[in-house]
Every structure is written in structure tokens, then in C-alpha cells.
């Protein structure tokens with residue numbers, strides 16, 4: 241019997257990973273687990289995106305559920321120590337899997353899961369990107385659970401008399417379907433990956449002009465806190481890093497394109513020294529330049 245118990249404990253510990261999550265207080269009712277400024281790998285096991293909890297009175301609203309079942313389980317354990325409330329709703333800001341693979345945990349809690357309309361068409365993969373890149377122990381228990389409530393344009397509802405306004409960006413921005421969440425009583429906008437800090441954003445699935453347009457809309461909002469999908473800058477100025485990078489990137493590419501430079505030269509010539517020491521500059525910036533060149537070239541035709 242002892243041996244059996246020992247082997248169960250052993251197997252369980254082999255199939256688990258302690259994320260050592262620490263909630264950070266943004267305001268009285270808002271806590272976030274801020275992800276590391278890294279790519280997903282076998283050391284961080286996907287702890288590189290933000291997951292936030294809002295105390296809505298008698299339940300939590302969760303913004304993005306994290307990368308795995310175990311991450312979400314551990315995050316909620318930590319939140320219960322702050323206040324033991326159920327999770328009534330989870331919102332997935334967009335389809336990138338570092339933001340929603342934790343849904344499978346919240347499903348066991350009977351939370352309602354809301355997501356962007358793009359989830360309707362999202363195929364269930366045999367192996368997700370996250371699963372390929374992190375350890376089997378950390379991924380253990382994770383299944384792909386999609387939202388069951390979708391936001392096409394806007395969804396406004398109340399939780400305990402507090403209004404939640406989920407707006408869909410109705411054009412391509414960070415992805416082809418991004419949500420941002422405005423909670424007036426908490427003076428906050430959760431911007432998902434429309435807002436990055438401490439790392440160079442990737443345009444791979446996005447559109448430069450659509451993204452800038454969405455950020456201008458968020459900049460106009462009269463709130464105290466803007467919380468992005470990556471990075472722990474949470475004031476009104478949180479938008480500036482992504483906005484300025486994309487704005488300067490577009491201007492520089494446009495200038496060289498108009499001067500007749502071809503794509504190979506532009507990719508090498510658009511260097512932005514200000515961002516050189518920001519994580520992912522070396523791996524992503526050139527791809528972004530190429531992406532913007534192709535978009536603007538096409539627009540010019």
C-alpha cells in the first residue's frame with residue numbers, strides 16, 4: 241500500500257510543474273499574473289502572457305486563462321487566498337494559445353467562457369504550438385476548450401451590477417479578431433495583445449494600419465488602467481510602447497518604399513536603435529519590416 245501511494249505521488253510530481261505564480265495588485269479589485277518577457281519554452285512552460293482577475297463583487301471575471309490547465313489551476317489557488325470567490329466568466333481576448341489553453345480548468349469550475357468570433361472557425365489541432373514547445377509535465381491535463389459565447393461586434397452585460405463592455409475590433413489588428421474589455425466601475429481596459437510592453441510585438445497575424453487604428457481608439461478612452469497581454473505597465477501610458485514602435489516602423493518603411501528601395505534593402509535598412517535592447521528585436525523586427533513593406537506595397541498598387 242505504501243509503495244502504491246509512493247508511486248502515485250511520484251507519478252503526479254513527474255506530471256506537474258510549479259509555475260510559482262505571484263498575483264500582483266493593480267488596484268483594489270484587479271490582480272494580474274504578469275508573464276515573463278520570453279518566448280514559450282521548457283523553462284517558463286508558457287508563463288509569458290498575462291492573466292488577470294477582477295473581483296466583481298461575488299465572483300471573479302478572468303481575462304485570458306493562461307497557457308495550461310496547471311497554470312490556470314495554480315493561478316486560481318493563489319486568487320482564492322486573496323478572496324475565495326468563484327469565477328463566473330472568462331474572456332479570451334484572441335486566439336493565440338498562450339491566452340486561452342487554461343480554459344479547460346475554468347470549464348471544471350463551470351465558468352462561462354467568452355471569446356472573439358474567430359474561435360468559431362478555429363480548428364482543434366492534434367498538437368498545439370504550446371504543447372510542442374513546453375514540457376510534457378507542464379502540459380499534462382491540458383485540453384483545447386473553446387469559448388461558448390462569442391462577441392461579434394460588442395457585448396455589454398452586468399456582473400453584480402458592474403457593467404462589462406466587450407468590444408470587438410472589427411478589422412485586422414493584432415489578429416483578425418481581437419477583443420478589448422472595458423469595465424467602467426474599475427476604470428480599466430484590458431487590451432489583450434493590442435498592447436505589448438517590454439517586448440517587440442509581432443505583426444505576423446496582424447495588420448499595421450488596423451493595429452494603429454485600434455490603439456488610437458483605446459488611447460482615447462478615459463480610464464486609469466490599460467492592461468495589455470504582455471508586459472506589466474498598467475497605466476494610461478501602457479499603449480505608448482506598442483503605438484510608437486508600430487508608428488515609427490510604418491513611417492520608416494514607407495519612406496524607403498517611396499524612395500524606390502526594394503524589399504531586401506528595406507529589411508536591412510530599417511533599424512530602430514531605440515528598440516535594439518528590447519526582447520525579440522533580433523528575432524522579430526526584420527519580419528515586421530517585411531510584413532509592413534508587403535502591406536504598403538500592395539496598398540500603393
Ligand SMILES: [Zn+2]
Pocket residue numbers: 334336414433469
Ligand atoms: Zn497574441
